[in-house]
Each structure stands twice: as structure tokens, then as C-alpha cells.
Amino acid sequence: MGQQVGLVSQLFFGRDDAETDLKDGLLRGAVFRPNYAYKAALQGRKSLIIGRKGSGKSAICRQLATLGGHSGSSILITPDDATGDEIRRFELQGVTADTAKSMIWRYVFAVHAARHLVTHARVAHGRRLPESVRTLRSFLKDSGEQGEAGLYDRLRRGVRGLQSANLSLKAFGVEAAFGVNGTSEGARAGHQLGVLEDGVAASFRELDCEGKHPPLLFLVDQLEEVWTAGPESHALVTGLLLAAKYATGYYHGGVRTALFLRSDIYDALNFGDADKFHSDEIRIEWTAEGLEDVALARAKASLGSGLTREQLWGGVFPASVYGEPVAEYLFRRSLPRPRDAIQFLNACQSVADERGGPSITEADVVGATEQFSRWKLDDLAKEYMVNHPFLRSLFALFENTGYIVMRSALADRFEAHREALHRAFPAYTESLTPQSIIDVLYGTSFLGVRRGSDVVYAGGTHTPPLPGEHEFHVHPCFRPALNLLASVDVPAFQYTLTRNSIVGHGGLLNIISGSDVGLAVDRDRRLFDDLVGACERLLRQLGRSGLPAAIGNDVHAQIGRVMAAAGTARRGRDEGEELDVDAHVLAASNYFDNLAAELARNGFADRYVTLRLADEARVLVRAVGGGTGRSDSSP
Numbered sequence: 191m192g193q194q195v196g197l198v199s200q201l202f203f204g205r206d207d208a209e210t211d212l213k214d215g216l217l218r219g220a221v222f223r224p225n226y227a228y229k230a231a232l233q234g235r236k237s238l239i240i241g242r243k244g245s246g247k248s249a250i251c252r253q254l255a256t257l258g259g260h261s262g263s264s265i266l267i268t269p270d271d272a273t274g275d276e277i278r279r280f281e282l283q284g285v286t287a288d289t290a291k292s293m294i295w296r297y298v299f300a301v302h303a304a305r306h307l308v309t310h311a312r313v314a315h316g317r318r319l320p321e322s323v324r325t326l327r328s329f330l331k332d333s334g335e336q337g338e339a340g341l342y343d344r345l346r347r348g349v350r351g352l353q354s355a356n357l358s359l360k361a362f363g364v365e366a367a368f369g370v371n372g373t374s375e376g377a378r379a380g381h382q383l384g385v386l387e388d389g390v391a392a393s394f395r396e397l398d399c400e401g402k403h404p405p406l407l408f409l410v411d412q413l414e415e416v417w418t419a420g421p422e423s424h425a426l427v428t429g430l431l432l433a434a435k436y437a438t439g440y441y442h443g444g445v446r447t448a449l450f451l452r453s454d455i456y457d458a459l460n461f462g463d464a465d466k467f468h469s470d471e472i473r474i475e476w477t478a479e480g481l482e483d484v485a486l487a488r489a490k491a492s493l494g495s496g497l498t499r500e501q502l503w504g505g506v507f508p509a510s511v512y513g514e515p516v517a518e519y520l521f522r523r524s525l526p527r528p529r530d531a532i533q534f535l536n537a538c539q540s541v542a543d544e545r546g547g548p549s550i551t552e553a554d555v556v557g558a559t560e561q562f563s564r565w566k567l568d569d570l571a572k573e574y575m576v577n578h579p580f581l582r583s584l585f586a587l588f589e590n591t592g593y594i595v596m597r598s599a600l601a602d603r604f605e606a607h608r609e610a611l612h613r614a615f616p617a618y619t620e621s622l623t624p625q626s627i628i629d630v631l632y633g634t635s636f637l638g639v640r641r642g643s644d645v646v647y648a649g650g651t652h653t654p655p656l657p658g659e660h661e662f663h664v665h666p667c668f669r670p671a672l673n674l675l676a677s678v679d680v681p682a683f684q685y686t687l688t689r690n691s692i693v694g695h696g697g698l699l700n701i702i703s704g705s706d707v708g709l710a711v712d713r714d715r716r717l718f719d720d721l722v723g724a725c726e727r728l729l730r731q732l733g734r735s736g737l738p739a740a741i742g743n744d745v746h747a748q749i750g751r752v753m754a755a756a757g758t759a760r761r762g763r764d765e766g767e768e769l770d771v772d773a774h775v776l777a778a779s780n781y782f783d784n785l786a787a788e789l790a791r792n793g794f795a796d797r798y799v800t801l802r803l804a805d806e807a808r809v810l811v812r813a814v815g816g817g818t819g820r821s822d823s824s825p
């Protein structure tokens with residue numbers, strides 16, 4: 191297909207949520223990338239698929255739900271606000287909230303399984319329905335569950351039936367309202383539910399599907415839609431986990447489940463049986479290679495299947511940005527999840543398209559980087575709105591500084607904001623301590639932690655920062671939005687060669703005349719030598735300062751600039767240029783002071799290099815002579 195350039199207007203990476211992406215995006219056929227979590231869920235090895243917002247939970251879920259996505263029948267359950275309210279409100283006297291919620295979920299599973307069995311028996315097992323299946327059919331008819339009902343209506347019926355112990359169990363030979371006086375509401379409901387579940391289990395047994403058809407797969411997605419702060423939400427999700435485990439076990443081989451849970455929700459759960467679920471968990475993880483693969487598949491879907499990797503990352507996109515290969519540049523600056531990748535890629539496309547360019551340029555990518563960073567900072571706060579509502583307020587601790595923050599500096603900055611934060615979030619004072627905010631900021635991937643020669647950002651199994659770990663980095667994704675351009679906020683050394691106000695002395699004349707002017711030249715040269723010497727000592731000190739490498743490099747570059755400026759000025763002076771040397775040296779001294787202050791602010795107050803910066807600054811002021819003019823320098 192030759193050149194890809196000129197196709198920017200057709201380039202499209204799809205929609206950034208699986209639901210719309212399926213409807214009017216690209217998530218069809220080859221665009222879905224069967225990742226490890228998908229395979230584990232497909233094969234039934236894992237039933238809890240956990241991932242951050244945008245990591246591709248719904249994509250896996252929808253893929254499993256599509257015909258051919260997995261072999262066998264599936265039922266997709268996605269609670270909405272109304273059903274969430276209903277479940278949160280559901281309670282039964284005499285049992286815990288978790289148990290009550292698990293019972294309503296078990297009811298939903300049982301009714302769906304019954305409906306499936308009736309159809310399935312007819313379609314897959316011939317005309318005559320076995321006895322147990324006919325019983326289920328009568329039950330469905332009696333309880334109005336025959337037709338296509340939404341989850342909400344089904345729940346409402348379950349809630350009423352369980353709370354007043356009047357599920358329509360005639361079909362199973364049980365009369366309604368058989369409650370024994372004296373038993374709890376929960377016990378009666380449990381008994382009724384048991385009758386229904388026995389009936390369902392009996393049908394599975396009688397049909398003897400095991401080994402003949404794959405089990406019925408329950409898919410539950412979008413629980414984040416019904417997640418709010420508070421114990422009832424907690425019980426809603428815990429109840430679901432318990433019910434899913436129960437159903438899988440009880441209908442032996444007839445049913446399996448795949449629950450899709452946002453990691454912040456799953457990690458916030460805290461219940462007795464949690465350890466029983468560990469072997470069911472799989473966390474969705476993405477590498478840069480995986481995301482590159484997603485990007486290429488999507489670019490192909492919009493530009494044509496002949497598009498190669500090389501054409502995408504060197505024809506459609508510029509080969510590199512700031513000297514970094516473009517794919518690396520992009521995926522290093524986004525959190526590793528397909529939603530972010532798609533957003534970033536589409537942002538690059540749209541900047542280029544708006545400009546009317548035939549392909550995406552380096553400047554387009556740089557422009558998109560800024561915009562993307564702002565979006566993601568905002569999204570991060572929204573993602574954790576329920577669990578950490580104070581997150582957005584913490585960003586202020588990082589604005590307009592350097593992207594490396596030492597633990598002590600973070601603690602100082604936090605102290606300055608502590609009162610205001612505690613006043614704004616009185617319910618979270620426990621989470622608003624220096625250690626807790628480090629955990630939260632790390633957990634959200636806002637901060638990474640230095641480990642050996644790497645900086646590690648949250649993801650999967652990494653342990654949170656330990657007390658002995660001191661160096662934190664703001665994730666590159668969020669740096670542009672917070673204006674964190676360098677490792678520390680070192681202003682560049684600004685110098686302008688100020689011409690001396692004394693005019694009229696020709697350059698050459700200064701050097702040959704052995705007068706005051708000549709002495710002034712000697713003094714100027716000595717001052718420059720002092721300055722260059724100070725720079726050299728500082729650079730040597732820096733070499734053994736143990737500062738984080740990125741900060742060391744930035745500081746090195748800045749001192750290097752001061753030194754180069756001194757060199758240039760000295761040469762100019764030697765050639766007879768009239769310069770305000772005092773002002774120049776004092777500016778450098780002042781700069782060293784600022785640099786020392788900035789390093790101190792970042793937690794390096796007691797490093798020798800910081801102390802030396804202040805020392806050298808003082809010595810330079812003294813050398814200039816308290817800032818007095820050149821005539822003082824006469825011996």
C-alpha cells in the first residue's frame with residue numbers, strides 16, 4: 191500500500207470505552223487483542239478479573255459475551271443506578287449485610303439459570319422436557335419470570351419474594367409463606383432460596399450437561415456504576431463475590447462466573463473470606479509492547495490491513511520525539527492501559543488533523559502531550575473520587591516544582607497544607623498523613639518510587655513504598671499538567687552581558703595602558719577566575735553528592751551554564767569589552783543561593799553540595815567586595 195502519509199484524516203484509534211467501541215468504534219474482529227487475562231477467563235481458570243479503570247475489563251467481558259467469544263451460553267449482568275439502589279437497600283433481619291446481599295444475587299443467578307435451562311433443554315436435549323426442567327418452567331411462569339425482564343424488575347421481585355418469604359415455590363411442592371414463627375427473616379429467605387436452588391441444581395443434574403456443553407457463563411460488569419462510599423456498597427460487592435462462588439460450587443459444573451471489578455473497589459473490600467478468592471483473581475496488566483500492538487491493530491482497522499509497524503511509527507507518526515522513538519515516548523507518558531493509549535493516540539491525530547497536516551509531526555505530538563496530561567490529571571481525580579476524594583487537593587503539593595520529591599520534602603510540603611486538608615476532609619484525617627498520602631499517591635500511579643536503578647510505578651504486585659525508600663517521582667504522564675519540567679525546579683541561569691556604564695575606554699587601550707584601568711582588568715580577570723573555580727569545585731562536589739541522578743544531571747547542566755557564561759564573559763573582557771563584571775559575579779552568587787534553597791526545599795538541605803553552594807555564594811560576594819565598585823580594588 192506504499193506511503194501512509196496523507197492518511198491522517200482517516201486515522202482513528204477507536205472509542206475509549208468498550209461499550210461504545212463495540213457499537214460505533216473499532217472493537218471488532220482483529221482489533222480485540224486476546225491478552226492473558228482474557229485467556230484465563232475464557233478457559234475458566236480465573237473468575238475475578240480485576241483491573242483499573244480503562245484497563246479493558248469491559249472489552250474482555252463483551253468479548254466473552256459475543257457469539258464465538260467463548261463456546262457456550264453466557265448471561266451479561268450490568269447493574270445500573272436503580273438496581274444498585276435496590277440492592278444496597280436490601281436487608282434481612284437476622285443475617286449480616288454481606289449475607290443478605292449475597293442472597294439477592296443468588297436469586298438473580300438462580301432465575302437466570304432456570305430460564306437458561308428451559309430454553310437449553312429444548313434446543314440441545316430434544317423435545318421432551320425432563321421433569322425437573324418442567325418444574326422450573328412452572329416456577330418461572332408462576333413468578334412472572336418468563337418474559338424478558340430487565341435486571342431491575344427481576345431484582346424487585348426477588349427482593350419482595352425474599353423479604354416476605356413468598357417466592358412462588360408451588361411448582362416445587364412448597365406452599366408460599368411457609369415461614370415458621372420464631373425463625374429470622376434471613377433464615378426464612380434462605381430456606382426459600384434453597385428450594386429454588388435445589389430445583390435448578392436438580393435440572394442441571396438431570397440434563398447431565400457436564401462434558402457435553404460448556405457451563406453457563408455469568409458475566410457481571412460495571413459494578414463501578416453502583417459503587418459509592420459506605421458499607422452498603424461494600425456489602426453489595428462482597429455479596430456478589432460470595433454468591434458467585436456459591437453458585438459455581440452448588441450447580442457443580444453447570445455454571446461458572448466471571449466478575450469484572452475495578453481494582454480500587456476490589457482492594458477496598460475487606461471481609462472474612464477474602465483469602466478464599468485469591469486463587470480466582472487475575473489482574474489485567476499491560477506492557478508497552480501490548481499497547482503498541484493495540485495501537486497497530488486499531489490503526490490498521492482505519493487505514494488498511496497492509497499498514498506495517500514501521501509505517502505507523504515513522505510514516506504516520508514521526509519516528510522520534512525529542513530524540514526518543516515515538517512509541518516509547520507515547521507509552522512512557524501514559525499509564526499502561528488501553529483507554530489512555532487510545533486517548534493519547536487520538537489526541538495526536540486530532541492535533542495533526544486540525545492543522546491539516548498530511549502526517550503527524552513532532553510538534554503535533556508535543557502539543558497533544560500537554561493536552562493529554564491535563565486530561566489525565568483530571569481523570570485521575572475522578573477515578574478515585576469515591577475512595578480518595580481528597581486526591582485532587584494533593585496535586586497542589588506538586589505544582590510548579592521538580593518532578594522528583596524526597597520523602598522529607600513531601601512531609602514538609604504536607605505540613606504546610608495539613609490543616610487546610612484536614613478542614614476540607616474531616617472524615618479522612620486518618621488518610622491524611624505523610625505516610626498515607628504516599629501510599630495513596632503510589633497506589634494511583636501518581637508517584638513512583640526509586641528502587642535500585644529503577645523507578646517503579648504501581649501496578650499489580652509491586653509492594654508499596656517502604657519506610658526506608660525516600661525518593662519519589664511524579665509519573666511522566668502528569669508532569670506537563672503540573673508544570674514539572676525538570677527534576678528539581680532549578681531556574682535556568684540567566685545572564686546578559688551588561689555593558690559597563692563607563693564608556694570611552696577603548697578595549698585595546700585598557701590593556702596597554704598601565705593605569706587604573708589595567709588594574710581593573712586584572713581584578714575582573716581574577717573575579718572570573720574565582721567564579722570559574724567555584725563552578726569547578728561545585729561540579730566535583732556534585733559528583734559525590736549522591737543526589738538522584740536526574741537531579742544531579744539537571745544541576746550539573748545549570749552549573750555548567752554558569753561556568754560557560756563566565757568563560758565567555760572573561761574572553762570578552764580580555765578582548766577589551768566593557769562589562770559589568772561585578773554584576774555578573776553577583777548574579778552567579780545569587781543563583782547559587784537560589785539553587786541551594788531549591789535543593790533544600792526538595793529534601794537535600796544537609797547534602798554537602800547544598801552547603802557548598804551557599805559557601806561559594808558567600809565567598810563570591812566577598813570577592814566582589816560587598817558589591818562596591820571597581821575603584822576599591824586598587825592595592
Ligand SMILES: Nc1ncnc2c1ncn2[C@@H]1O[C@H](COP(=O)(O)OP(=O)(O)O)[C@@H](O)[C@H]1O
Nearest residue numbers: 205206207208222223244245246247248249528
Ligand atoms: N484487549 C483489548 N484489545 C483491544 N482493545 C482493547 C482491549 N482491552 C480494552 N480495549 C479498549 O480499551 C478501551 C478501554 O477498555 P474498557 O474495556 O472500556 O475498560 P474498562 O471496562 O476496564 O474501564 C476501550 O476502547 C476498549 O475497546
Ligand SMILES: [Mg+2]
Nearest residue numbers: 208247248412
Ligand atoms: Mg468498563
